[in-house]
Amino acid sequence: MGNKYKHFVMLVVVSLVVLLLSACVSEPKTETVVIADSNEVSNADQSSRPFQVQKIYRLPERFANRGQLLGWSSGDAVIASFGAMTILKRGTLERLTYPYEQGKVISGIGKVTSNTILSPDGKYICEVSPSSLETTLKLISLQDGKEREIDRISTRNESYVQYVSWSANSSYIGYLVENLVDNGADSLYIYDMGSQTSSKYQLKGIVKGDTLLSVNLANDGRSVLLQLLRAKQGQNKVLTLGKVSGKNIEFQYERQIGGDSVAWMNNNQFVFLGKDSSLYEYDQRNGELSVILEKVLDFEFSPDRKNIAYTVYDQNITYVGKVQGRNILYNEPVYRGIVPKHMYWNPNNKSVLLQGQKKLDSLQTSPMDSPSEESLIIVLK
Template identity: 45%
Template sequence: MLKTSGRLGLSLLCLLILLLTACGTRYQNETVIISGDEMSEPANQELLSPVQVQKIYRLPDENTDNGYWLGWTSSDSLIGSFKNTGFPERYKLKELAYPFEESKNIIQSEGDHSRIALSPDGDQIADVHTHQTTITTTLMSTKDGKKTEVDTFDPKGQSYLQTMSWSENSQMIGYLVQDPVQYEKDTLRVYDTKTKLSQSYSLQGFGPGDTLLDAQVSNDGRSALIKLFETRQSRSITLVLGKLADGHFEAKYKHQMADKQMTWISEDQFAFLGRDDTLYEYDQRNGELSVILERVFTFEFSPDKKFIAYTLQDEDAVYVGKIQGRNVLYNGPVYRGILPSNMKWSSDNTRLFIQGPRTFTNSNSIPHDNSTKEPAFIIEFK
């Protein structure tokens, strides 16, 4: 009888231990803590990250007062526009190819090199010229320098032009034509390189004293973003989204912004930097405004919009992250020591060009030679 009782007690003790173990195991499985702090991610995250630096190239110096790098013509080659010394009415195009050690002159042309625009695919450069009573748009091949006049029109009055821009798919060219006296004659001119057709859109909703600064046309040519200095109310830089139809620009959405870039990320979505240093995304299908990043100083999306390079306020680091939805993942610094004013992704996302002034932690290390050469680098990713 005692043996039976002891055996029963031992069985109950084992059962109790098993129950306690099961409870502890179940609690551990159900409690998951996900940290939002990127610094507390597992140590092996770097091994899983799609953003890993493989090599950094220091580029030869170019005087930034004389020109700038326009962008990539291939994954291995940059092209830039620089003044032709002694000939102010001319400019020269330079190529900097892998291994990025020395640039060479490839094409010479006439005109204002500050107005030209390289297509996102790197194949063509758009230029626009004013000739007495007409305005002419020209395309130039980056391969052989061959020029083709694609659009000519009469603005019917005094006019001046703003910087040209391409749509993200390299199909649409847009630029503002402004009348300094009669603001109601201001237009947005759009040329479609695929259909070979052009259209002028009158700009409604803008008043006297508003200064139009820039325009970006969507891939389908049905919408446009216009940046302006608005004087009547806020006296600030304002972004205006509008529909392009029946020869008119019809404003649909406004938001105050920093005097920096705005960019389409799809036919219905665009990103811009607000006055509060927040990088926003706006979706015109549902009117939803979303936050992508905060404390942003500059940004640049990769051509396929899967990656973003950016800098933060009061920091001298260039960050790169992967875009997933409206989130930026695996973001981390890829270079420190300069404040890039020019960032360009290669077409295959494998290289990032950055250029800008150096940052100095010691005033004694600041050069005093008044040099206008800003260091430039190409960051190559695995």
Template identity: 40%
Template sequence: MMTNKRFIRMSTALLILIVLMSGCTHGQRSETIVIPSTEENHTSDQGSRSFQVKTIYRLPASVTDNDEMLGWSAPDTVIGLFKIVRSSERMKRNLQRISIPYENLTNVQNVDINTHSLELSPDGKYISGITKTQDGDSLTVISLSDGQHKEVARFNSREQLLVQKLSWSSDSRYLSYLFTDSNSRQESLGIYDTDADITKDYHLTGFENTGNITSVKISDDGRSMLFTMVQSSRKSSVVLGIINGSEVDVQYEHQTGGEQIAWLNNEQFVYLGTEGTLYEYDRRNSELSVLLENVERFEFSQNRKYIAYSLNEKDSIFAGKLQGKNILYEEPVYHGINPSQMLWSPDNNSLLVNGEKIYSRLSRTPMVASPSDHQPFIIKFQ
């Protein structure tokens, strides 16, 4: 038996040697042949599997479209701004959280009725908001762990006007906002650095002919911004701005189909073009790539590896994996909804969905655990 095994190994080695020698007759060439072990062959790649729905959680009937779902404060906890009507009192708004199995709301803290435009940081630790006072507006950051309020900027209505465009960087370090000079109407961008506890202002240059700014997304390095603009002709565009000293200069502009934009990293960003084309732009080489077609709405996971999206004239939510310039799997994970909001959980394993329920035009099978109109629900993946 040992002799046979030795003979097989010698024959295999001789065969490989013959193949390599025959390759030399066609010119010099270097090749690397990798023979994976049995253990490597059976190692499962968790990132390569398609999306499979494990559970669909319907949020309580008390949660309606009048409430505002702010996002995830933990992998299994959603936080929102809910309206509460008290006897002999006017309607108040409370920050409340709801955790798995998403049946009961728990109060976090009351919200001043003069505070609006709340934005939850992606890490779920802070909420920013604008509070109106007699003298003007103040920008406040609220810590959800201890309830402390920190004023990071104040605006005198006679000199400056705070524009309601608050946005966190995806790593929750930077908070950006827009404000204008009351006299010159010059627009500026403010950035609050939570790590350094510093606020800096930058003038916007070259934006005079681009239209009105409707949203801002700041990169994780705090040096680049994506602006969505609307012209007088109602055409929309995305504008890339770069900090240059005390100013923000225009570096790139392209027509879009709306306000949906997202950073993939500090060098690449994604936006929805006209006719539903989802583009990826790499500013290092000015390369523009098409990721998907006919997209109506999209949302990337916090690690930027996965995407949830809906398609025009279809009533399904799809989930896929971003790999290079491609979206893999593209699995339908829910039918019968026109989503207006989709938010991935911090562990990238659940999707909060809000939108209007519609009857499926694609499948004859009945829907399972379909929420009522405008009632949020959560899809948990396996």
């Protein structure tokens, strides 16, 4: 009996081993594990893509075609002026909040001119009010309507205030004062929101025949980018980097450019469009110039400088990308059908306000026809 029992056990063990081996050979279960791993990677890639369009809101027609959009006053509200067609004719300010259907006049704010600039943080507007004797610059709080005068420039000697702009952190306001009597006496004024004082600087490097076009201050108020048409370069458009030095702005870098948009990434690095339509970044610490995108028509960085919205030549498409060092990643198309002339990121870095012309309709054949404007908000997730 003992031998028969041992023999029976051995047969059972051998049979089980054979069955297990045949099962491993005939049924490739391991393949499903590999496929599952592959799917997990794909899903991870999808979820890691930072830009997906969650919602698109079209602004009312009057905001697109009859108002002057100024930008965002908060994460879910935009500001526009109505009726201020010139700097001598005043209009009203309206706020359009989520779900962006009906604007309301901002209470406590008086009539404003067309030369009204909204701060990047949406808390203030800077208004320029000219008269026959002087030009006044003042700050108006959008929260309580309180006003503060920044400066009062006499216009008796044919001086003109131009190109008022904010630094990206809303800490400084820059404005040019052009003197038509004394050539080369153009000055840059920088107003400090913290100290509530304005400082005047002479521009060293502007010569007779040069035409100033814009001002863009760094967040520290010590560096400035000036766009101008250089007389000695056949009126080509150039971008110059100026640094505060005593009571002067000393130019330290200059390059011909092809577009209007420039942006500071930080106090040392800035981005601009070259004549070849490439998007360049320049680092003033080491003089390094890098290409970060090609064939760019226009661009706008988010307030935190981590995202970019841009358009390219020959396409009615707006893209967004993620900034990583000197690289733009993902480059996702988020809207087709208009050529934006203005792009505004909201303070939360999650929505982009676009304003531009609709793509021409094939039925629009009359030379007198012109495409209408469209304004829309793209909410990203």
